[in-house]
Amino acid sequence: MSAPQEELQKTPLHALHLELGARMVPFAGYSMPVQYPAGLMAEHHHTRTAAGLFDVSHMGQLRLAGPQAAAAFETLMPVDVIDLAPGKQRYGLLLTNEGTIIDDLMFVNRGTELFVVVNGACKAGDIAHIQEHIGSRCQVQPLPDRALLALQGPKAVDALKRVLPGVEKLVFMTGAAIQWQAAELFVTRSGYTGEDGFEISVPAAQAEAFARALLAEPEVKPIGLGARNSLRLEAGLCLYGNDIDTTTTPVEAALTWAIQKVRRTGGARAGGFPGAQRVLAQLDGTEAIARKRVGLVALERVPVREHTPLQDAQGLQVGEVTSGLLAPTADQPVAMGYVPPQLSAAGTRVNAVVRGKSVPMEVRTMPFVPNRYYRG
Structure with a gap:
């Protein structure tokens, strides 16, 4: 007999998704909407032209509190946490002792504490990792009683400022606490679509009412995980578990922009994070990397999916696609994938092997669609 399937968790918006006709699928241990009746294509285009509402409540939210929180958190990542100003947000990477990526995350300095959002599939492990390593230096408090919504697209600000007046003052990668009907929300101007937009942490009890208030705005439609994936790939953004994982270092993953200068060279705060010796050696070139993440465009109209092998002109396998779609x-x-550094320059040709057929691909700079973040 096979073991019983583990019960999927439900987000606070589960009933609303069903009411809206969503097709639900298992994702990161949750029942999540992959698309609504309009379909993935329409949802994708709606987000690029108006405003799409995503339920991302499967993500992990936590707070790190106490005077040592920033200094403690900085010991886990190759990122400048200490100098992040109040109200500002930053992208971070939890690393193993080998310098590979446990997870990528976002964090905000809320003045008296750090607010952290981690990936849904990784959250139990991430929280345990953070608790184990810095729980003695600061309070590590998971926030399972909060939902997380993302409102993304060029008209997101128009819709959201009617519901939350003043939110338009935020710029990309900043956040603020805002009241809505006596509920304490935390809003950041950020997202994972390449568009202007917001992520809103809301108490679970008020999540459905807040989502309905947003969906009542004429610009806003519900968007599922399918379009979230196509939007983030066009924006050149990694999906943890596909494009980055515990086999990849930040340098291999082309995420060196996330490692601030203060953590790289000289100075008292250079290094001092897990795997620092390896990561810094790869950064300065004293340790060569065998592969690098690149953007790829197929030169024939053939979708090239994840796990598709990549070959050089001689027919030798040189890499693999990690994400791909039309x-x-x-x-x-x-697509995104990994190739040897000598094949990573824009304009380099490789071949994808799709169902036994060779499909020519060219390395391109990302994003594939220009980002439109609002920087003020």
Whole structure:
């Protein structure tokens, strides 16, 4: 007899998704909407032209509190946490002792504490890792009683400022606490679509009412995980578990922009994070990397999916696609994958092997669609 399937968790918006006709699928241990009746293509285009509402409540939210919180958190990541100003948000990477990526995350300095959002599939492990390593230096408090919504697209600000007046003052990668009907929300101007937009942490009890208030705005439609994936790939953004994982270092993953200068060279705060010796050696070139994440565009109209092998001109396998699809806005097959550094320059040709057929691909700079973050 096979073991019984583990019961899927439900987000606070589960009943609303069903009411809206969502097709639900298992994702990161949750029952999540992959698409609504309009379909993935329409949802993708709606987000690029108006405003899409995503339920991302499967993500892990936590707070790190206490005078040592920033200094403690900085010991786990190759990122400048200490100098992050109040109200500002930053991208971070939890690393193993080998310098590989446990998870990528976002964090905000809320003045008296750090607010952290981690990936849904990784959250139990992340919280345990953070608790084990810095729980003696600061309070590590998971926030399972909060939902997380993302409102993304060029008209997101128009819709949200009617519901939350003043939210338009935020710029990309900043956040603020805002009251809504006596509920304490925390809003950041950020997201994972390449568009302007917001992520809103809301108490679970008020999540459905707040989502309905947003959906009542004419610009806003519900968007599922399918379009979230195509949007983030066009934006050149990694999906943990596909494009980055515990086999990849930040340098291999082309995420060196996330490692601030203060953590790299000289100075009292250089290094001092897990795997620092390896990561810093790869950064300065004293340790060569065998592969690098690149953007790829197929030169024939053939979608190239994850795990597709990549070959050089001689037919030798040189790498693998980690994410790929026919991009709705770019209107061409795009992908991310890993190739040797000598094949990572823009314009380099490789071949993908799709069902035994060789499909020519070209290395391209990302994003595939220009980002439109609001920087003020």
